[in-house]
Amino acid sequence: MAGAILRRVTPTTASPRVAPLPLPLPVPLLARGVSDSTDAITVSTSVPFKSHIVDPPPREATTSARELLAFFRDMSLMRRAEIAADSLYKAKLIRGFCHLYDGQEAVAVGMEAAITRADAITTAYRDHCLYLARGGDLVAAFAELMGRRDGCSRGKGGSMHFYKRDANFFGGHGIVGAQVPLGCGIAFAQRYRKEGTVTFDLYGDGAANQGQLFEALNMAALWKLPVVLVCENNHYGMGTAEWRASKSPAYYKRGDYVPGLKVDGMDVLAVKQACKFAKEHVLESGPIILEMDTYRYHGHSMSDPGSTYRTRDEIAGIRQERDPIERVRKLILAHEFATAQELKDMEKELRKQVDAAIAKAKESPMPDPSELFTNVYVNDCGLESFGVDRKVVRTVLP
Amino acid sequence: MAAAASSALHAVGAVASAKPRSAAPAVARRRSVRVAAAAKGGPGSSGRGRMVARSAVAAKADEAAAAAGSKSGGHELLLFEALREALIEEMNLDPTVCVIGEDVGHYGGSYKVTKGLAEMFGDLRVLDTPIAENSFTGMGVGAAMKGLRPVVEGMNMGFLLLAYNQISNNCGMLHYTSGGQFKIPIVIRGPGGVGRQLGAEHSQRLESYFQSIPGLQMVACSTPYNAKGLMKAAIRSENPVVLFEHVLLYNLKEKIPDEEYICCLEEAEMVRPGEHVTILTYSRMRYHVMQAAKTLVNKGYDPEVIDIRSLKPFDLHTIGNSIKKTHRVLIVEECMRTGGIGASLRSAIIDNFWDYLDAPIMCLSSQDVPTPYASTLEDATVVQPAQIVAAVEQICQ
Numbered sequence: 001m002a003g004a005i006l007r008r009v010t011p012t013t014a015s016p017r018v019a020p021l022p023l024p025l026p027v028p029l030l031a032r033g034v035s036d037s038t039d040a041i042t043v044s045t046s047v048p049f050k051s052h053i054v055d056p057p058p059r060e061a062t063t064s065a066r067e068l069l070a071f072f073r074d075m076s077l078m079r080r081a082e083i084a085a086d087s088l089y090k091a092k093l094i095r096g097f098c099h100l101y102d103g104q105e106a107v108a109v110g111m112e113a114a115i116t117r118a119d120a121i122t123t124a125y126r127d128h129c130l131y132l133a134r135g136g137d138l139v140a141a142f143a144e145l146m147g148r149r150d151g152c153s154r155g156k157g158g159s160m161h162f163y164k165r166d167a168n169f170f171g172g173h174g175i176v177g178a179q180v181p182l183g184c185g186i187a188f189a190q191r192y193r194k195e196g197t198v199t200f201d202l203y204g205d206g207a208a209n210q211g212q213l214f215e216a217l218n219m220a221a222l223w224k225l226p227v228v229l230v231c232e233n234n235h236y237g238m239g240t241a242e243w244r245a246s247k248s249p250a251y252y253k254r255g256d257y258v259p260g261l262k263v264d265g266m267d268v269l270a271v272k273q274a275c276k277f278a279k280e281h282v283l284e285s286g287p288i289i290l291e292m293d294t295y296r297y298h299g300h301s302m303s304d305p306g307s308t309y310r311t312r313d314e315i316a317g318i319r320q321e322r323d324p325i326e327r328v329r330k331l332i333l334a335h336e337f338a339t340a341q342e343l344k345d346m347e348k349e350l351r352k353q354v355d356a357a358i359a360k361a362k363e364s365p366m367p368d369p370s371e372l373f374t375n376v377y378v379n380d381c382g383l384e385s386f387g388v389d390r391k392v393v394r395t396v397l398p
Numbered sequence: 399m400a401a402a403a404s405s406a407l408h409a410v411g412a413v414a415s416a417k418p419r420s421a422a423p424a425v426a427r428r429r430s431v432r433v434a435a436a437a438k439g440g441p442g443s444s445g446r447g448r449m450v451a452r453s454a455v456a457a458k459a460d461e462a463a464a465a466a467g468s469k470s471g472g473h474e475l476l477l478f479e480a481l482r483e484a485l486i487e488e489m490n491l492d493p494t495v496c497v498i499g500e501d502v503g504h505y506g507g508s509y510k511v512t513k514g515l516a517e518m519f520g521d522l523r524v525l526d527t528p529i530a531e532n533s534f535t536g537m538g539v540g541a542a543m544k545g546l547r548p549v550v551e552g553m554n555m556g557f558l559l560l561a562y563n564q565i566s567n568n569c570g571m572l573h574y575t576s577g578g579q580f581k582i583p584i585v586i587r588g589p590g591g592v593g594r595q596l597g598a599e600h601s602q603r604l605e606s607y608f609q610s611i612p613g614l615q616m617v618a619c620s621t622p623y624n625a626k627g628l629m630k631a632a633i634r635s636e637n638p639v640v641l642f643e644h645v646l647l648y649n650l651k652e653k654i655p656d657e658e659y660i661c662c663l664e665e666a667e668m669v670r671p672g673e674h675v676t677i678l679t680y681s682r683m684r685y686h687v688m689q690a691a692k693t694l695v696n697k698g699y700d701p702e703v704i705d706i707r708s709l710k711p712f713d714l715h716t717i718g719n720s721i722k723k724t725h726r727v728l729i730v731e732e733c734m735r736t737g738g739i740g741a742s743l744r745s746a747i748i749d750n751f752w753d754y755l756d757a758p759i760m761c762l763s764s765q766d767v768p769t770p771y772a773s774t775l776e777d778a779t780v781v782q783p784a785q786i787v788a789a790v791e792q793i794c795q
Binding site for chain 1: 496522525528530534536541542544563564568572573575576577581583612613
């Protein structure tokens with residue numbers, strides 16, 4: 001099952017996870033002497049962290065063979081899934097808006113490695129991979145994209161509305177920036193209930209100019225809410241480059257009185273390091289901003305070719321120099337945790353998994369017409385919701 | 399879908415829990431009787447013949463006796479105190495209930511609804527926010543998703559326009575778009591309506607703006623009795639509920655029962671049974687209607703007055719039964735004429751009860767203008783009792 005691929009493995013003594021699925025890993029992936037070692041190794045992040053009114057964490061990150069391979073598998077699965085979604089969209093099986101995450105996988109995977117399922121994540125509409133990282137089911141994801149009954153939101157949400165309550169994944173929001181106060185509210189509830197958990201509140205460089213973000217930041221700082229605001233800076237707010245939209249594109253500094261960290265979002269170990277640091281920080285001292293310097297290969301959405309406002313050279317250059325999966329591949333090969341062929345075979349397996357999930361999702365039927373009226377209210381109580389009318393009016397009065 | 403499951407919208411304890419909205423006539427009859435009993439001087443009966451001055455200072459109930467149906471004597475209080483009592487009771491019962499708003503804590507609330515609550519429950523549970531409606535409403539929604547039951551106050555309902563995106567997209571729709579995973583048991587409340595020369599921006603009626611938002615429930619309170627009952631029901635409801643209060647009604651005085659009670663969120667209130675015409679109204683206009691009713695009774699008419707209370711969904715059951723009896727309908731509301739609650743109600747009545755009507759439905763609403771400052775102009779913006787009398791005379795020709 002594809003979900004098994006995304007099991008989180010952490011080499012260090014992290015807090016207990018809520019992820020229920022046990023090891024071992026599927027046999028085909030282990031048969032060939034791919035290292036499963038949990039011995040700690042130290043790797044330097046690509047660039048040092050830049051910080052704003054806080055001492056940054058060190059560049060040296062600890063990891064292990066097992067973790068690196070898990071990173072490789074998770075990110076490759078996400079990459080494969082997003083590319084498959086691209087094909088499905090072009091085949092008109094996915095309609096409407098479809099915002100793809102390929103290129104940004106390191107943020108989702110690195111963040112997940114640093115936290116537990118008891119911590120909360122909320123994001124905007126580029127949410128497929130965050131859903132998968134939180135343990136979301138691949139079949140349910142594709143079914144939702146195709147609007148089928150077995151989708152994770154029963155076919156009623158679509159690409160921009162993936163949620164997973166039991167993994168504390170709070171979606172999945174279409175309106176730019178509206179999820180930021182929501183995330184602060186989740187953090188408020190965490191503080192109110194003294195849970196000792198944190199919320200990772202993701203938004204983009206476009207949303208960074210929303211007023212409600214600064215409103216929420218003010219309140220979060222005022223009440224020391226355990227919220228990490230993560231700006232996934234892919235440098236383009238749809239078609240507008242950051243320097244054309246923001247007077248100050250140093251998003252990690254825009255918290256003013258709130259500390260910030262600038263992180264290479266294409267380096268999964270840097271992301272993990274920063275998120276670990278951030279979680280400890282907010283539990284002590286209130287909010288922090290993490291700016292993830294990342295990049296999306298696709299356009300803003302499937303309706304946007306992504307090449308009218310940036311050059312193909314730029315996109316190719318990033319793919320060449322900074323691709324997150326290639327970086328991990330190089331690390332694995334350099335440490336000889338697996339051979340190049342083994343990694344290629346892994347990718348082939350994942351491709352098969354994704355194809356199988358899509359095939360299964362295609363079998364799922366469209367939602368029943370009665371689903372139009374369910375979940376409008378909790379406990380629909382046998383009512384069908386017709387706006388201001390209620391079903392009872394259909395009866396004959398005595 | 400559970401066909402005959404009783405409403406779990408406010409399933410906890412107390413008196414007026416909702417009966418299933420089934421087709422069975424027996425159930426329907428029982429409900430009508432219960433509602434009528436409330437009107438006959440039942441618990442906290444308020445309204446028949448009550449005169450309320452336009453500035454809504456404390457009015458004397460014409461029933462001096464203790465509220466019928468109340469085991470003990472009942473106690474008298476003002477509407478804002480009734481809201482406060484409801485809040486205190488619910489916050490004592492359930493530790494996840496919290497209040498979020500501007501000046502609700504240390505200041506005690508701009509209309510004193512939350513007076514003393516911060517001392518009782520602490521600063522975290524009665525949260526003073528900065529002036530940031532959009533984001534603190536969003537925070538309320540996020541907190542509700544994570545298991546709290548926030549009561550978000552808009553200092554004036556009109557300010558919640560700033561939070562419209564949060565109320566519409568997140569609050570109203572998240573239960574649906576998440577396929578039922580998240581519920582948003584939030585209460586959004588605040589005073590609205592035309593006051594005493596407060597100016598256009600502070601005299602807004604948002605019930606018409608919010609009524610199309612799927613997933614929201616809307617109720618309007620008008621007496622201390624139903625204010626407390628509706629507030630409690632709204633807090634206990636698993637759905638997001640917008641509770642509309644009115645700036646001019648906060649000082650209404652009434653005797654309410656000592657024991658705990660809840661009002662049904664979807665139920666209308668029979669204020670004055672009658673035979674000739676059904677007058678549907680809510681919030682402050684109820685009092686203008688009752689004032690007009692006195693004149694009408696003197697002129698020999700017998701109006702049936704229903705305070706619809708539930709603005710979304712409408713209690714078409716009570717309303718329908720009334721129309722079946724009287725065959726004539728007048729809607730009196732404070733909303734604007736265009737796209738108001740009256741417009742929707744009229745449409746719903748035509749769809750469902752056309753055969754019972756003997757006359758066109760009349761709807762008296764506020765004028766489609768920004769509320770002017772000058773007192774004479776402001777009076778002309780809203781419906782006055784004399785217009786109601788004239789309308790009834792016209793309908794009953």
